[in-house]
Amino acid sequence: MAKLRVEDLIVAYGAVIAVSDISFTVEDGEFVSLLGPSGCGKTTTLRCIAGLEGSSGGTIRLGDAIMAADGSDVPPDKRGINMVFQSYAVWPHMSVFENVAYGLRIRRESAADVERKVKEALKLVGLDGFAGRYGTELSGGQQQRVALARAVVTSPRLLLFDEPLSNLDAGLRDRMRFELVELQRRLGQTSLYVTHDQSEAMLMSDRIILMKDGRIVQSGTPRDLYERPMSRFAAEFIGNANIVDATVIRTSGDGSALVGLPGNVAIEGHFCRTDGSRRSGPVLACIRAESISRVSGDEAGSNCFDARVDSLGFLGPLVTCTLRLGEVTLRAELPARKPPSIGETIRVRIEPDDVIIISEH
Structure with a gap:
């Protein structure tokens, strides 16, 4: 695990400034949400931290390592960061076991370690017994658990979430919120979560960073933002x-x-x-x-x-x-x-x- 520090981050597409002078930290083991309406720059910020978008200025640090500085970026696979996407991205032609094992196989870990770690990750997300199933045989909630298992199995230094519950029905979404937070607490995983759902951010977060038009409007605990809005x-x-x-x-x-x-x-x-x-x-x-x-x-x-x-x-x-x-x-x-x-x-x-x-x- 590691502390994330974002300092004066700028993301520009030509003359369009998508993110302007964003600065914040996520402490080791903390769960922080980027909250705001569509188009406010929260997902762009997340993707820039993951290395999926290039930065135009500013610095991103993870622990003592610099991930991005003044437009020079470390490749995504060298950052020690995993991301859970909105679409789950569960490969339908692979079994649940192979989906979760993919990152471990890329790192050329031994077959015994792959077997052990995948079983542990599936048990952690409540999917032990599902290893042989395929993506098309799973419900939306089960697919989301597979995506979570795949993200945590390689023990990343930072876990990113891009609106991972938005495709679930209301009842399942409510249950998954609590399950995801409980999982994060057990792992002590440093996590940054993107959502436009204020109820989701309030329920799950240690801190919320509220964004608008590519800038941070206010940040603090859920109670701070609720009881002391500044605008x-x-x-x-x-x-x-x-x-x-x-x-x-x-x-x-x-x-x-x-x-x-x-x-x-x-x-x-x-x-x-x-x-x-x-x-x-x-x-x-x-x-x-x-x-x-x-x-x-x-x-x-x-x-x-x-x-x-x-x-x-x-x-x-x-x-x-x-x-x-x-x-x-x-x-x-x-x-x-x-x-x-x-x-x-x-x-x-x-x-x-x-x-x-x-x-x-």
């Missing part, structure tokens, strides 16, 4: 957020503030960071849908409001609804046991700690 983009991409234009009315030294929403609604919240960012004038108020709770009609105190229910949708244990609060429409998630009715006015409360004030406007 409108981060707030909207992570979780189900209502982003409302607001104006600062007053502030306190502890970072809390009272802000005004359209329609003369005043709400208490807190700034997402404690640096010297804007403390007056126009700001954004981020209110998560699950932070809005229904209370009794006579409930009083800060951040209690009357709101009209404009729409309603059933989501099993929850109902998702739109609430009209002054001139603002908010999405809310409420318990489904006693749902409100469309057109009904209900009393709601939003905890001040759950109202995130973002200085960017």
Whole structure:
């Protein structure tokens, strides 16, 4: 295993800059996700680390070895890096055993070592007993396990994942998330994972690196990004957020503030960071849908409001609804046991700690 360090990475295709000045580290044994919308540069960054794309500038280090520096790249097969692809890439004309053994045979390992290591890898991913089957005889989840076994069997220094679960159905994808994380924890494998699915990144990652337009927007633990988004983009991409234009009315030294929403609604919240960012004038108020709770009609105190229910949708244990609060429409998630009715006015409360004030406007 080894620490990955990416410093000022640039990837350009002619005049088009796909990745611009990307810098981050993945510590030994850490699971980090590159998260962002399609076209943000996350897969290009991953492929550049793997050596499948050439870098135009910057440095990539794995442990003490330089993999790429200022446009000069080490070939992919010399990097000690393995990658699990979105398409699985399981060869249909080979058995499961031969698929997993391929990298070991390329390295000319002895037949005894190949036999032992393949059996260990298949047992690790829950496929012992499948060695003689072919790719066409496997389900999507089983093929993905074969791809994982093939990636770990050669004991790479770094494991890369390019949206490996996106082709699975929803139920299997949920199960594979936990299985993949458990496998990574058992191996202590340094891992970099690419996804556009924020739920996947939140569930699996030690840290998340959020990207947009070829740049890093914000990085931190899943809780950091969820509770302290630094921009409108981060707030909207992570979780189900209502982003409302607001104006600062007053502030306190502890970072809390009272802000005004359209329609003369005043709400208490807190700034997402404690640096010297804007403390007056126009700001954004981020209110998560699950932070809005229904209370009794006579409930009083800060951040209690009357709101009209404009729409309603059933989501099993929850109902998702739109609430009209002054001139603002908010999405809310409420318990489904006693749902409100469309057109009904209900009393709601939003905890001040759950109202995130973002200085960017």
